[in-house]
Structure formats: structure tokens, C-alpha cells
Amino acid sequence: MTAHKLEVDDGRDRRHRVLIALVLWPSFLAASVASLLFFAAVDPQLLRDAGPMIFDNLNRDAGYALGFFFFWAIAALASGLSVYMIRTARREDQSTDGGGRRQ
């Protein structure tokens, strides 16, 4: 249903909503889970000591935040790619009205 609706009507408002509801929000949830699991096992302070010098001034709080935003960005990339693939796919049920329509 979602994929079909994505083809109907266009507009900036709609694109913003797709961005928030289908890309940023699910990736936020995924990033929360990833941070929880990752930081349960790994102390950001140890990462700092092992990592490059630019991290030397960061404390643990900053480590959590950076980690979270890193996971969020990666998950958003995956969600964004999924949305992009769905939007640009040739649709079987539209082949009758002038072949696979592309956006």
C-alpha cells in the first residue's frame, strides 16, 4: 500500500513526511537498539583510548552521543536506500498504462 501511495501525488510536504516517517524515524528506532546493544558491551572510553587522537578530548557522554548519531546515520542510509529503491522500481501493475513509470 505504501509503495503504491508513494507514486501518487507529489509535493514538498509529502517528501518531508516520507523523510521523517519512513527514513528518520525507523532509523532512530534502529539506532536506539544498536546503541543499547553496542554500549552495553563496549565502554566509549576504551574506544577513545584505542581510536585516533582527535577523540582524545571527548568524555564518555560525548562517546555515547557520537555513537548514537553514527548508528542513526547508517540506519538512515539503509532506510533511505529502501525508500529510493521502492520509489524508482518498475511497477508490474502499471505496465498497462504506458509501461513502467519512473519518477
Next chain:
Amino acid sequence: MNTPSLAPALPEAPAASFYEAAEKIYPREIKGRFATRRRWTVVVLLGLFYGVAWLRWDGQQMLLFDLPARKFHIFGLTLWPQDFVYLALLLIMAALSLFFFTALAGRVFCGYACPQTVWTELFLWIEQWTEGTRSKRMKLDLARWSVEKLLRKSAKQILWLSLACYTGFTFVGYFMPIRSIGSELMNLSLGPWAIFWIFLYSLATYGNAGYLREQVCKYMCPYARFQSAMFDKDTLVISYDPARGEPRGARRRGSDARAKGLGDCIDCTLCVQVCPTGIDIRKGLQYECIACAACIDACDEVMDKVGYPRGLIRYTTEHAMAGKRTHVARPRLFVYGALLTFAACTIAYSLATRTPLILDVIRDRNTLYREVHGDWIENAYTIKIINEDDSGHVYRLQAQGLDRLQLAAPGNPIEVGPGTVSNVAVRLQAPEGVAHGVHAITLRISALDDPKLSRTEKTRFIGP
């Protein structure tokens, strides 16, 4: 007949469309059995949220997931990242409870306990208090800007914003000690990350409860989409009784609706007006329905007024609607219940038998072994003792598993303070005659003052 079905909304239902310019919903204020119940749940849950953060237990914050210190305090119990399994089990239990109650009673969580519902309700109270009833709010939004409109709107915004900020602060107070961030906030010495998280959660509260509201349930909530997998025909749902209500229509008071061929629904649309997600329950069960039961309260009141029996919209099951028996005890519930009980017992058992002591043994990776005193073989290890207890202990370290195995550890027995980690370099030595090959050995620490407080770890001793 329009039997309730769990299929996502009918094609003509605008609510299912993602791209419709979301029309603002003005839920009508409602009184009744379920509204009272919901109000009390909101009061209790919010009271717990805002209150528990300040409670203390054994000189510690009662519930604190202290991320900066990487320690969790739960009712006087201190858990470490190594105890993550308990947190995982708790989360599994929460998920199983959700499955269990969903199968039993439908979306009670959505309608009563979900933070989205609870804070939306609170923000709605403020809205009703500052801007008035549904019709007043609609008029106010349409009206031109005036002093009254400005005052009402800014009063609402001030209350919303302060509440949102306090909520953000309280939320962060479960992850950083709330008393210290509280006093730091007063002294304006709060760290940048604490400010950032408080700001982020305040913004989320303000946006979600003030503006997004039902759109979170409709477009963003994964649970709303997969809850139907836990539903069956015996699950409690809120449903309109079309057999009794249809054909719907307005009628004069006291006129004989039956003679005119009308059902019990007088088409007053109150059930639609009170709905926080803006659906028409008479179109059948839709995934936008958060089971808040506001439409039941509204319809019951109308039925009382026109003198018809209550329950045209009611809690029922698909089986009951089809005139069949509802089975409360069914395999699905037993399975969820059994899993839940199992998880609870596992947590209880492992917490009861938990030893607040962890021993980690790491073999020196640089050299396999070296020869000392001519004919002895030595292996080096680093051991990490984590004393999770709230008091300090002195531990004796012992090694076993090889003939004449000798332990060279500086300062054995080792003292480790409360809630601290101690790294100790340890060397094990064995005569060359017995040390050939690889041997499994055990290292054991035990507290001098409490023999039950002990841990044993396996490692290897490698000889030529």
C-alpha cells in the same frame, strides 16, 4: 454485513492515506466510565514517571541507568554492563507482556498506557483548560488574531513548553543522577551533553504530544501495524454493532424508529467527534483505532438520552459479534503466558543466586611461556577482578590444575574496594618436567570474609 475486520482501513477512508494534508483533529471532551479510567491511568503513570526519579533507596537514586558511570541502580541493586543479560531479560518480558495483553484485551496499551497517549492526554487537558471545548477551539483557530486569542494561545504555549522541558529533564534524570543535574542546572553549570539531551527530549515531548499526536500512532508506530498478528477472533476489540445500529438515521424523540425501518444508530456522529485519531468506528475496526474507548462513552451517553440500551458501540470480540462463543482460555494465551512466566522465573532465580563478583582472565599474548630459575616454566596473565558489591572485600587468588603449580601475584590476597575494578598481573610457574604441552588450569578467587563470594575461571598453561 459490515463485520469488524482487521484489514487496514477501507480504501475510501482518508486516514489511511499517507499524503493527505493531515487535518487537525479536535477531539471532543468526554465523560464516562472509560474516560474516568483513562484519566486515572494517566495520573498514576505520570505521577510514577515524575516522582520515581526523585526517590532514593539505600542512599542511591532508586532507579538510575547511570550512563556516565556505566552502572545501573534498580531498587538498591547495582548492575554492571556485564549484567546486561538482566536488562535483556527485562526487555523480553516487556515485549511478552505486550503480546499477552494484546492477545487478551486488544490494544489496551495504546489506549491507556502508551507514553504517546498519556502525554497527548495531558497536553489536551492543558489545551482544553486554556482554549476551551472542542467547538471553542475550532472557532478560536478560525478567528482573527485578537488579544484574547493571543492570551489563550500563549498561555497554552507557555504551559506546554514548561511541561515539555520538565519532562525532558526528568527523562534525562533516569540516565544521569537527577539531583546532581538538578543542582547543576540551578548553578548553570550543566554539561553540554546533558543540556543537549534535555533539549532533544523536551522537543520530542512538545512535538509529539502537542502537534503530531495521533499521527504518531497512524504513521510512525510499528506496533500499530503488527499488533494484528497477535489478534484472533477472541480478542477484545471495540466495535460498533451494525446489526443493531443499521440503517442509521436521525429521528424525532419518541417516534417509532422500527416502524420507519431504522436501526438504533441516530447518526449523531459524536463517536467520530470524540475520536482522538479521527476515525469512524462504524466503518469497522481499523488499525488507526487505539482502543481508547472514548466512542463507547459517547455512544452510551446518547443511548441513555434516547432511551435505548447501552452498548451499540462496545468492547466485544469477533466471535461474539458473529453470535458465537468467546474463548478466553486459548492456546495462544497459554504460550505467551508460559514464556512470560519462564522469563520472570529466570530473572528471579538468577538475581537470587547472583554473585556480585566477576573474574576475567587474559593470557599474555606476546609470549607463550618463558623459562625461569633454570628449569621452571612461567606463563603470564592479567586478571581483572570486578567487585560489584557495595562493600569492599579482600580476595585470595588460587591456581589449580597442574602438579606443583606456583602462583606469583603481588599483594595476594588482593583488596578491591566497593564497586571497583582491579587489574592484577599474575605469573604462574611449574617445573619443566610437568609443564610440557598445553594444560587446562583454573584460577579461583574467594573473599576472605565470605567464602560464598567466589568465582572460578578456566584458562591455559602452555609449556614447551
